[in-house]
Amino acid sequence: MKTILKASLMMAAICLSGNVMAQQVTFGQIQNQIKRDKTGINQFDVKKDSVEFKGLSIDLGGAFNMDYQAINSFNDQPSTFALPSKITGYRLMNQENNFNLPAADMFFGAQLFDGVRVNLDIYLASRHHNETYARGGYLQIDKLDFIKKDFLAGIMKYATIKIGQMENNFGDAHFRSSDNGSTIRNAFVGNNIMNAFTTEMGMEVYYNRSGLVSMLGVTNGNLNQGTQEVFYAAGPDANTVVSPTILAKFGYDKQLDKDLRVRITGSLYHSANLGNSNLYSSSRSGFGFWGVLNNNAYKNNGVDVAANYNAKATPEGTFNPNFKNWATSYMFNPFVKYKGLEFFGTVELASGGDKAGVDDKRTANQYAADLVYRFGKSEQFYIAGKYNTVSGKLSNADAEKVTVDRFESSIGWFMTKNIVAKLDYVSQNYRDYSQFVGNPATSNANNFYGGKFNGLVFEAAISF
Numbered sequence: 001m002k003t004i005l006k007a008s009l010m011m012a013a014i015c016l017s018g019n020v021m022a023q024q025v026t027f028g029q030i031q032n033q034i035k036r037d038k039t040g041i042n043q044f045d046v047k048k049d050s051v052e053f054k055g056l057s058i059d060l061g062g063a064f065n066m067d068y069q070a071i072n073s074f075n076d077q078p079s080t081f082a083l084p085s086k087i088t089g090y091r092l093m094n095q096e097n098n099f100n101l102p103a104a105d106m107f108f109g110a111q112l113f114d115g116v117r118v119n120l121d122i123y124l125a126s127r128h129h130n131e132t133y134a135r136g137g138y139l140q141i142d143k144l145d146f147i148k149k150d151f152l153a154g155i156m157k158y159a160t161i162k163i164g165q166m167e168n169n170f171g172d173a174h175f176r177s178s179d180n181g182s183t184i185r186n187a188f189v190g191n192n193i194m195n196a197f198t199t200e201m202g203m204e205v206y207y208n209r210s211g212l213v214s215m216l217g218v219t220n221g222n223l224n225q226g227t228q229e230v231f232y233a234a235g236p237d238a239n240t241v242v243s244p245t246i247l248a249k250f251g252y253d254k255q256l257d258k259d260l261r262v263r264i265t266g267s268l269y270h271s272a273n274l275g276n277s278n279l280y281s282s283s284r285s286g287f288g289f290w291g292v293l294n295n296n297a298y299k300n301n302g303v304d305v306a307a308n309y310n311a312k313a314t315p316e317g318t319f320n321p322n323f324k325n326w327a328t329s330y331m332f333n334p335f336v337k338y339k340g341l342e343f344f345g346t347v348e349l350a351s352g353g354d355k356a357g358v359d360d361k362r363t364a365n366q367y368a369a370d371l372v373y374r375f376g377k378s379e380q381f382y383i384a385g386k387y388n389t390v391s392g393k394l395s396n397a398d399a400e401k402v403t404v405d406r407f408e409s410s411i412g413w414f415m416t417k418n419i420v421a422k423l424d425y426v427s428q429n430y431r432d433y434s435q436f437v438g439n440p441a442t443s444n445a446n447n448f449y450g451g452k453f454n455g456l457v458f459e460a461a462i463s464f
Contacts, residue, residue, distance in 0.1 A: 029057035030111050032142045032160070036061055036463045038417040041185045042337065044175050044253070044263070045215065046160045046206050048142065053114035061107040062124075063181040065461040067189070070097040071426070073293045076450025077435070083445060089298035090445050093291060093307070100290050101127065105135070105181040115143020115156070119166075126180045126285045135180075136199045138164025158209040165201045165225070169215060170247055170279070171267045171331035173346050173368070180285035184463040187372045187384040188410045189424040190288035192346060194319045194366045194390045196269070196329065198282035200245060201225055211254040213265055217247035223277035242275035251333075263335040270328045279329060280320045280350075287318050289426060292453040295445070305444055319390045319404050321364035323352025340374040346388075354396050364392025380414040402448075403431040418464045427454040 031051045034043045073092050077083065083090060104124040111117045121135040141161040144151040167174065177191040191197075202219030221242045251265030269279060294308040329350040336343045348366040353359040370386035389405040405428070412422035430451035436443035 026054050026057040028059065029054050030059045030109065030117060031115065032140065033059070033117070036063065036107065036182070037184065038414050038420070042176075042261075042335070042342070044172055044265075045169060045208065045213065045249070046140070046162070048157075048160075048208075053111065057111040059107065059109040059111070059117075059119075061464050063105040063107075063184070063461070063463040064102065065178075065181050065183045065459055066102045067100045067290075068098070068458040069095075069100055069290060069455070071095060071289055071292060071453055071455030071457070073291075073453040074451070075293065075430075075447060077445050077447075086301045087298065087445060089296070091296055091298070092447065093294045093296050095291050101125075103127070103181040103285060105179075113146050115145055116141050121166075123180050123285065129284060134165075136164065136166040138162050138166040155207075158207055160206040160208075162204045162206075163202075165199060166204075167197070167199050168202065168219060168245070168247055168269075169204055169217065169249065169267075170196050170198075170269045170329070171249075171346070171348070172263075172265055172333035172335065172344075173331065173348075176344060176370075178285075178288060179283070181461075182463060183459065183461045184418075184420050187370070187382060187412060187422070188288075188386055188408050189422070189457045189459050190406070190408055190426060191283075192348075192366060192368055193388050193404050193406055193428075194280055194321070194348065194350070194364060195283055195287075196279050196331065196348070198223060198277050198279050200277055202245070202247075204247065208253075211252050213249065213251040213253050213263070215247070215249040219245040219247070221245045221271050221273075221275035221277060223275075223282050241273055243271055243273040245269065245271045245277075259339050261335075261337045263333075265333050267331045267333075268329070269331075272326050274323065274325060274327060274352075278320065278323065279327065280318075281322070289428075289453065289457065292428075293430075293447045293451050295447055298445075300444055319364070319366075319392075321350055321352065321362075321392055322394060323350075324355045325353035325359060327352035340379055342372040342374070343369070344372075345369045350392070360396045362393045362396050364390060366390045378414075382410075382412045384410045384412070400432055402433050405429055405431075419460075419462050421460050422458070424457045424459065425455070426457065428452060 032047060032049055034040045034047060075092060103126055106122040106124050109117060109119040117140050120137040122132060123135050124132050143156050173192055174197055176185060178186040200219035200222060202217055204215055204217035206215045221244055248268040249265055253263035255261045297307045298305050332347040334345045346368040351361055351363045368388040370384060372382055372384040374382040386408045391401050391403040393401050408426045410422050410424040412420055414420050430448040433446055433448040435446055435449045437446045438444055
């Protein structure tokens with residue numbers, strides 16, 4: 001990905017330098033773009049506008065956030081002397097009240113032709129990577145005038161085509177979520193516990209008209225691109241191919257009068273043979289609450305167990321159903337805004353198989369609802385509350401489902417349309433997790449056994 005980033009930037013620089021000599025270049029004259037500041041909140045999918053094309057125009061933006069965290073973690077594991085004698089030195093990590101690693105993004109794009117623009121989204125600093133790398137790059141086509149003036153203009157008045165490596169548009173929740181440094185549109189600090197996010201190579205086609213919301217998309221099913229042979233499971237029915245991922249969204253979105261807006265959508269994600277991408281483990285920018293329910297290094301039968309060990313879970317305590325063979329998810333999102341009061345809900349029904357040849361279906365269901373009240377002359381202040389719960393088996397071998405639930409509340413102030421400060425309280429609980437994981441001879445202590453964390457996070461974010 002680092003090589004792709006360098007090549008993309010070099011090509012962009014060459015193209016730009018050539019065009020600078022050929023024509024006048026403007027800045028910020030970008031068509032059909034959802035703003036990255038406060039005015040972009042509650043803008044979903046794609047939108048059409050009346051920005052005039054004035055030749056090649058450059059878009060350059062960024063996003064940055066900084067968090068101060070004061071959170072404590074707990075679980076029901078007894079003190080070391082009460083654990084089996086083979087386990088020595090186990091305890092949860094202590095957490096200081098301090099700043100987390102800041103995150104930063106850069107956005108680079110250009111209006112290339114009337115109705116055609118390109119975007120390159122870059123993570124400048126993020127968790128899980130120690131270098132700058134590309135989040136994605138895609139072409140957005142809102143007119144086909146490059147083929148012929150007014151070609152299919154009656155259709156393209158309402159249609160948009162996106163092609164490239166990009167954040168896939170599954171559900172509406174990701175439009176109100178944080179992604180690395182880009183947190184200004186999230187009224188809270190955390191995303192959904194089961195966070196649906198991935199970037200894959202593909203195409204999405206939109207048609208939005210008179211309140212109708214529709215999108216059909218297809219991707220190659222891979223988070224990391226490559227042509228190597230696929231082989232993920234042993235046995236006669238092992239996966240040796242990756243199926244395309246199918247995406248769809250249909251719904252209704254209408255400003256009924258000056259005070260009331262109503263939107264409701266249903267979305268589909270389906271892959272018959274999963275590649276190296278997992279919808280619920282593909283976020284490289286993290287969870288929002290750092291270092292929670294992690295342990296110090298300890299010994300099990302004299303063997304070192306690493307620090308930060310969270311069995312059957314993605315880092316930082318998110319819930320990943322970890323489907324291995326196939327996966328299907330449905331998401332339903334109602335959104336209502338009346339004056340300054342907003343309600344947004346998520347019903348997410350996910351199912352999948354563990355591995356080829358052992359394809360028993362298991363499910364994981366998520367429900368979330370948040371209420372945000374924005375007030376002030378320009379709705380620059382807000383108070384918000386959210387409840388989120390997830391329940392499902394982590395594998396077919398597990399005896400019962402586990403449940404994770406969270407309550408989150410927040411107050412925020414938009415100092416300008418580009419700067420927000422928010423104070424967030426979180427309380428998250430883990431239920432029905434086993435005390436130990438692994439086979440009886442080598443089982444490790446499960447950090448999520450009776451696990452919980454709670455506390456405050458202050459976040460400051462800038463986006464332009």
